[in-house]
Amino acid sequence: MAMPAVAAPPAKVDLATPLGVRQAARAGAITGATADMANGHVQGNLAILPKDLAAEFLRFCQLNPKPCPIIGMSEPGSPRIPTLGADLDIRTDLPRYRIWRDGRLVDEPTDITAHWRDDLVAFVIGCSFSFEEALRADGLPLRHIELGRNVAMWRTSIACVPAGRFAGPLVVSMRPFTPADAIRAIQITSRFPSVHGAPVHIGLPEAIGIRDITRPDYGDRSEVRAGELPVFWACGVTPQAVIAAAKPAFAITHAPGAMLVTDLRNSRLAVL
DSSP states (O other): OOOOOOOOOOSSOOTTSHHHHHHHHHTTSOOSOOTTSSTTEEEEEEEEEEHHHHHHHHHHHHHOTTTOOEEEEOOTTOOOOTTTOSSOOTTTSSSOEEEEETTEEEEOOSOOGGGOOTTEEEEEEEOTHHHHHHHHHTTOOOHHHHHTOOOEEEEEEEEOOOBTTBOOEEEEEEEEEOHHHHHHHHHHHTTOGGGTOSOSEESOGGGGTOSOTTSOSBSOOOOOOTTOEEEEEEOTTHHHHHHHHHOOSOEEEEOTTOOEEEEEEGGGGOOO
16 A cells, blocks of 8 residues: 655754654654654654564563553554654654564664555554653753763563563663662652553662673663662563564564654653
8 A cells, every 4th residue: 555755844854843853854864863852752662563463463562561562553554653643654754763574683774665565564662761751850860861872771581471473582771870869760750651661670780681781782881880770671672672583574663762753742641
């Protein structure tokens, strides 16, 4: 099913708005991480699979809501998800994608129009960038933002609950905090279950299979300074580790940190 492209971007775009970020990605003006863009708006991880795998993947997400909270899903063959943005095209509006064949990463394009098929279903999964806004609003520092880097992420020894052909390790993201700030971070992120919620682990990275805290599997190296604890949250990059383990013939994901910026407000995701 051929779908028309969304409107071409203007000469100048506003990275403070979700539409502006999507237009910049569409034009190839941004190709990396979207952290600190369109503050106040929900960003999402992406997983795209053929229709014959979609039901199993949906079940996998339902069984693993911490790493895979679904905030949007397309109809088969459609690159639109109107609930996330009226002017939104899954094929063009992320800065960078990953193409997977038989569980192997084969390409990282900035546009997947040439790879789009009538049987593909897109899943948009909640992202920790949403709860980061709440952390910063409370005055908690975020090291990767301070350093101008992507957040650090690791595959762990924690197994996800399997569903059909989908099984694999939980991926976590890490933010270092002092013990007092870590307690506050737990309280704040617990209010955002649709974007990973509270941490899954604090301290002792080796207890969850992380051998070297200085060498992340995804994203950029962070710093855990004296007096700080590494705090780990379930991460929406988990589907990429699961796709690598399940080895489907074809799949598409976002490149870690290069998210879909939606029109949803982060404040709408908070629970009392």
